[in-house]
Amino acid sequence: MDSNCQPPTGARTGSNRAVFLDRDGTVSEEVGYLNHIERLRVYPFSGPAIRKLNEAGLATVMVTNQSGVARGYFPEELVEEVHAELQRELGAAGARLDAIYYCPHHPDGRVDPYRRECDCRKPRLGMIDRAARELSLDLSRSFVVGDRYLDMELGFRSGACPVLVMTGYGRGEYAYGRSAWPRQPEHVAENLLDAADWILSRAGGTP
Numbered sequence: 001m002d003s004n005c006q007p008p009t010g011a012r013t014g015s016n017r018a019v020f021l022d023r024d025g026t027v028s029e030e031v032g033y034l035n036h037i038e039r040l041r042v043y044p045f046s047g048p049a050i051r052k053l054n055e056a057g058l059a060t061v062m063v064t065n066q067s068g069v070a071r072g073y074f075p076e077e078l079v080e081e082v083h084a085e086l087q088r089e090l091g092a093a094g095a096r097l098d099a100i101y102y103c104p105h106h107p108d109g110r111v112d113p114y115r116r117e118c119d120c121r122k123p124r125l126g127m128i129d130r131a132a133r134e135l136s137l138d139l140s141r142s143f144v145v146g147d148r149y150l151d152m153e154l155g156f157r158s159g160a161c162p163v164l165v166m167t168g169y170g171r172g173e174y175a176y177g178r179s180a181w182p183r184q185p186e187h188v189a190e191n192l193l194d195a196a197d198w199i200l201s202r203a204g205g206t207p
Contacts, residue, residue: 018137019053019199020128020160021097022146023064025168026192028086030147033068037081043167045193047093052196054095058203059135062100063127063154070109079104099135101127123153128160145195149173152185161186161202163195 024030027050029041053060062083069076083100090096103122109115120126132139144155147168155162164170164185174188189195 016059016135016137017141017203018059018061018098018131018135018139018143018160019196020131020142020144020154021050021060021062021192022148022151022168023062023086023102025147025170026145026151026165027062030168033071033073034082035068035074035078037078037085040082040085042086042089043192045191047090047095049191049193049196050090050095050097051093052193052200056200056203058199059098059137060096061131061135061137062097062102063122063131064100064102065122066102066104067106067109067121069104070106070111070114072110076104099131101131103127123150123157125154125158128154128158143199145189145192145199146170147173149177149181152181152183155186156183163187163189163199165189165191165195167191 021027024034027046028043031039034040050060066079068074069079079102087097103118103120105114105116105118105121107117118126131137139159142160143163144151144160145163145165147165147170152162152164162185164174178184187198189198
């Protein structure tokens with residue numbers, strides 16, 4: 001794996017490799033704040049992409065910022081409802097997420113106790129570190145896929161390989177923002193299916 005994908009000193013590692021997936025703009029359509037279950041639109045390629053990763057034995061873990069809870073745009077119960085529906089739709093395509101982690105906090109939020117600084121809001125490492133502990137994941141052999149630079153930064157900080165997708169905010173961020181990025185993604189993919197194929201080519205199709 002290339003040098004910019006090596007784990008930082010002291011990174012927690014286990015025995016399993018994983019693909020960490022952003023939610024909005026990566027697995028499902030970016031609609032701003034998803035404040036009603038009927039606004040959930042899972043990309044048609046997400047099920048086949050995640051199924052490929054499942055079949056190859058890579059853990060698939062969603063890590064998503066959901067500051068709309070702290071901002072008072074929707075209750076935390078809606079986040080849980082959306083994730084249950086997301087799992088149902090993926091299941092219908094023969095795919096699954098092995099775990100879902102989300103951050104409902106924001107320092108400028110209007111709702112207590114969600115208005116606070118936290119260690120889980122991406123690109124901080126709280127969610128990915130928790131997943132590594134609970135699922136015994138080797139971050140140095142894992143990948144982070146998302147449509148924002150903050151997802152790439154999560155990959156860099158954790159030692160996982162960062163892959164940018166052109167769905168969601170990806171195309172715009174890459175076109176107009178990448179010149180200011182301190183580090184570039186390891187790979188730029190058209191969408192999650194393209195990203196999954198590239199990851200499997202790097203992973204040799206085996207865990």
